[in-house]
Amino acid sequence: MRLGPDLEIPVSKDQSPIILAFSGGLDTSFCVPWLKENHGRDVITACVDTGGIDADAAVALEQRALALGAIEHILIDAKEEFFDTVIRYLIAGNVLPGNAEPLCAGAERGLLAEKLPLLAKDRGAPTDAHGSTAAGIDQVRFEVALRTQNPGLDVLAPVRDNS
Numbered sequence: 001m002r003l004g005p006d007l008e009i010p011v012s013k014d015q016s017p018i019i020l021a022f023s024g025g026l027d028t029s030f031c032v033p034w035l036k037e038n039h040g041r042d043v044i045t046a047c048v049d050t051g052g053i054d055a056d057a058a059v060a061l062e063q064r065a066l067a068l069g070a071i072e073h074i075l076i077d078a079k080e081e082f083f084d085t086v087i088r089y090l091i092a093g094n095v096l097p098g099n100a101e102p103l104c105a106g107a108e109r110g111l112l113a114e115k116l117p118l119l120a121k122d123r124g125a126p127t128d129a130h131g132s133t134a135a136g137i138d139q140v141r142f143e144v145a146l147r148t149q150n151p152g153l154d155v156l157a158p159v160r161d162n163s
Contacts, residue, residue, distance in 0.1 A: 017042040017071065018156065019120045020129045021112060021142065024061045027131030027159045032068035034158050035129055044123060045070040048115050050082040050108040076115050082108060109138055113145030117153055129156040 018035050022028045022045035035043050045065040047053070053061070058075050065073040086107050116128045128146055132139035139160055146155050 015041060016127070017044045017123060017125045018127045018129050019116055019123065019125050020045050020070070021116055021131070022047050022061070022065055022070075022073070023131070024064050025131070027133065029064065029068055031129060031131050031158050032065065032070050034162075035156070036069050038158075039127075039156075041127075042071045043069065043129075044072045044074065044119075044125070046074045046076060046116060046119055048076045048078045048108065048112040050111060051079045074119065076119070078111055078115065082111055086111065109141040110145050113142045114149055117146055117150035120153060121150065126152070127154040127156060129158065131159050132157055133159050 018039060018041050020028065020031055020035065020043050022032070024047075028045075032043050032045065035041070047061055049058070053075070062073040062075070090107065120126065120128050130139070130142045132142055139157060143155050143157075146153055
């Protein structure tokens with residue numbers, strides 16, 4: 001890739017795809033073209049449906065990913081697994097942080113981070129990426145779970161690492 005008369009960014013010789021955890025929001029939408037441009041590799045977006053995506057939203061999410069340059073978008077149906085392995089225990093335990101609201105924000109992140117390395121292995125992709133910033137604990141949830149599932153996995157966080 002040429003930036004100017006004397007500036008050049010080397011493009012990776014690795015042609016395996018990068019699996020990107022994709023929500024369709026600003027951060028992950030930025031990541032699709034950025035990963036393609038800066039790593040010279042195809043991007044496959046993946047979203048784990050834990051119950052908040054209807055049919056219209058699923059189609060819109062796939063269209064957005066492909067319009068941004070992803071070569072494929074994968075929607076993993078994990079609603080039943082999410083209930084069986086996470087939600088039922090939060091309900092049964094009456095988990096109320098600060099005695100306020102049920103613990104639900106971010107509860108699906110562990111399941112998402114569990115599915116991505118499996119998808120990466122299935123697609124021959126040694127790299128997963130996510131759009132988490134340095135501002136929250138999602139980056140920790142993602143990276144610990146990703147590396148626990150696959151210790152050799154290369155994990156990229158373009159928004160955090162380039163801000």
